[in-house]
Amino acid sequence: MRYAQLVMGPAGCGKSTYCTTVAEHAANEGQTIRVVNLDPAADFFKYNPSIDIRELIHLDDAMEDEDLKFGPNGGLVFCMEFLLQNMEWLEEQLGEADDDYIMFDCPGQIELYTHMTVMKQLTDTLQNWNFRVCGVFLIDSQFMVDSAKFLSGAMAALSVMVNLEIPHINILSKVDLLSKSAKKQLDRYLEPDPHDLIGDLESGSRWNEKYWSLTEALGRLIEDYSLVKFYPLDINDEENIGDLLLTINNIIQFGEDADVKIRDFEEPEDEDNDEQIPCG
Ligand SMILES: Nc1nc2c(ncn2[C@@H]2O[C@H](COP(=O)(O)OP(=O)(O)OP(=O)(O)O)[C@@H](O)[C@H]2O)c(=O)[nH]1
Numbered sequence: 357m358r359y360a361q362l363v364m365g366p367a368g369c370g371k372s373t374y375c376t377t378v379a380e381h382a383a384n385e386g387q388t389i390r391v392v393n394l395d396p397a398a399d400f401f402k403y404n405p406s407i408d409i410r411e412l413i414h415l416d417d418a419m420e421d422e423d424l425k426f427g428p429n430g431g432l433v434f435c436m437e438f439l440l441q442n443m444e445w446l447e448e449q450l451g452e453a454d455d456d457y458i459m460f461d462c463p464g465q466i467e468l469y470t471h472m473t474v475m476k477q478l479t480d481t482l483q484n485w486n487f488r489v490c491g492v493f494l495i496d497s498q499f500m501v502d503s504a505k506f507l508s509g510a511m512a513a514l515s516v517m518v519n520l521e522i523p524h525i526n527i528l529s530k531v532d533l534l535s536k537s538a539k540k541q542l543d544r545y546l547e548p549d550p551h552d553l554i555g556d557l558e559s560g561s562r563w564n565e566k567y568w569s570l571t572e573a574l575g576r577l578i579e580d581y582s583l584v585k586f587y588p589l590d591i592n593d594e595e596n597i598g599d600l601l602l603t604i605n606n607i608i609q610f611g612e613d614a615d616v617k618i619r620d621f622e623e624p625e626d627e628d629n630d631e632q633i634p635c636g
């Protein structure tokens with residue numbers, strides 16, 4: 357069995373930083389997690405990628421091509437579809453190691469996850485290659501400490517969960533940047549009660565008044581699924597990172613198939629072994 361995290365989320369939510377942080381934490385614990393860059397437009401990340409999609413195709417290839425002439429968004433979709441048509445490249449790069457653990461750092465274009473089939477096809481292929489995949493969906497906590505934004509973030513998370521049909525975890529990233537008062541609010545958003553949050557909107561704008569029943573219906577939808585839950589991530593808190601990794605490892609049952617390792621060790625040779633030790 358092989359293990360994977362598919363790290364997804366909107367642009368700039370902290371996907372690459374999450375991959376760097378978790379891979380470093382794992383390395384300090386003696387566990388190897390390789391990071392694969394699947395973002396053809398990436399120009400900076402701190403980890404050292406084990407595999408890099410830009411060696412197969414770069415966003416510039418799609419944008420600068422005389423015939424294709426894509427803009428940045430269409431170009432990105434083209435690159436991901438190109439990857440799907442060339443999955444043997446990824447398969448070869450991944451090798452065949454059993455028990456390996458990979459984090460896929462995905463691009464930040466939200467439609468790739470919410471309603472296009474690209475990520476679903478990628479997930480299905482990884483599963484065919486014997487990977488147990490956990491979807492990891494990040495949302496910037498800066499945007500969440502506001503009920504209306506929260507509902508839209510929760511809808512995005514839910515749509516990814518429903519679209520990909522794999523075990524899934526939602527993360528509120530950049531918790532270290534929250535103010536003290538925002539941190540106090542955070543608990544309300546981790547296991548949200550949509551009714552409570554919608555209550556905040558009551559005194560809101562004309563927009564809220566006009567679309568009140570729509571917002572309420574969305575709240576009910578989230579409640580009906582009762583699947584939208586968020587884990588906070590403070591990248592400066594090793595315990596927090598460790599707990600999160602443990603939760604994900606439990607979801608993909610990482611380590612459960614490992615053979616019990618029995619260490620063979622020889623009795624140290626004792627030169628005085630032959631000597632009788634007088635008793636009494
Ligand atoms: N303080 C703080 N900054 C963060 C955190 N995560 C990300 N950042 C910053 O947010 C910016 C974007 O982070 P990335 O990790 O590149 O985000 P991304 O989701 O990979 O972005 P794209 O690949 O462009 O979609 C960078 O300036 C990071 O340094 C965090 O947990 N805490």
Ligand SMILES: [Mg+2]
Binds near residue numbers: 371372373395401461
């Ligand atoms: Mg990134």
